[in-house]
Amino acid sequence: MPQFDTQFFPSLIFWELISFGILCAVLYKFAFPPILAALDAREQKIRDSLEQAERHRAEAEQRLQDYDAKLRDAAREAEAVVADAKAKAQRLLEDNERRLRAEAKRMRDETTRELERERRKAAQELRKETANLAVAVAEQVLGRSLSDDDHRRLAQDALQAVADGNATGFVNTDGK
């Protein structure tokens, strides 16, 4: 085999050492440091980007939660406002009803009192008229005229009797 021909060994080894030495030196000096640095930089960049993305995601989630909470708060607040307004309206309604009821009662009572007063007045008038009638009848029955003073006294007595609800006075006068 030609590979075992030692004639070429020195030249092979010599040029191998030289070419490999040059390769090693050039790569060591000029190629590997920047390539390794670029790889590290890219790795770092990717790691940073991932971390940043993770941070942003967490932030966004936090913000979403915040907004959710705020939204819930707002909804709760709106509910409270509505409930408050409802309660107020209810109270107002009840107040009005009560006031109207009281007013109506007051009006009814007043009317009742008025009616009572009118009734009494009418009863009084009736009594007075009755007394006059009675006097007139008695005058005619007695056939004698009574003086104005007598009239007045008799009427007064009769009225008193009526007012006292006692008819006997009237009789007594009559009997005299």
Place this chain on the structure above:
Amino acid sequence: MNDPLHLFELHPLVTLTPFGVDVSLNKAALMMFLVAGLVILLMTGARASGSLIPTKLQSVAELLVEFIRGMIHDTMGRDGMRFFPLIASLFLFILFCNLLGLIPGAYTVTSQLAVTGVFAVGVYVLSLVVGFRLHGAKFLGILVPPGTPGWLVPLMIPIEIISQLARPVSLAVRLFANMTAGHVILGVLFALTISGGWALGWLPFSFTVALYGLEVGIAFIQAYIFTVLTCVYMGDALHPH
């Protein structure tokens, strides 16, 4: 021309004999310089555009660098990175020698036992130097695997010495033999193709096509094996059990 080994023959192109040593330039030497130049071109070309978003050339170079870095991390640990320039240069040199050797008419430098032998012995000696420098006489402990019963020690030491000595030999012979065998088979099949003529030549020729693909794979695999074993030996020197 019928000798399938003729493609490994060397002929002095420029005769150089300084101090009586024949270091004449030949095809193999030219190939080594071509390989070194191409690797330098690739790696420094990548450096020139060393941006965060890589160019195509930069991607290739970075892929190779990352591959070697991963190999070193896996076998030697992070502190193995101080040997990165040497191991990366070794890998790239052997890989390009293997691949360029597949170009018809080119010379496969790694099919020379002298070349692979220098690399293997150099790497092995370096691992010994590193081991003894870092650990002193304790580095001799690699001759006694942990957990060896006391009475086995006299037996283990010679066995381990042999296995240690086998390291550079196997390293050198594996690469040399793989490269040589591949090219011999390709050479034989080509010779058959020529002698088969149009009638029969297509059969061995189709085999050469398939084998060529295989040889490209082997070029990669052998460069990888050589480098990963280098890493393992250096790793043993860095961290003896």
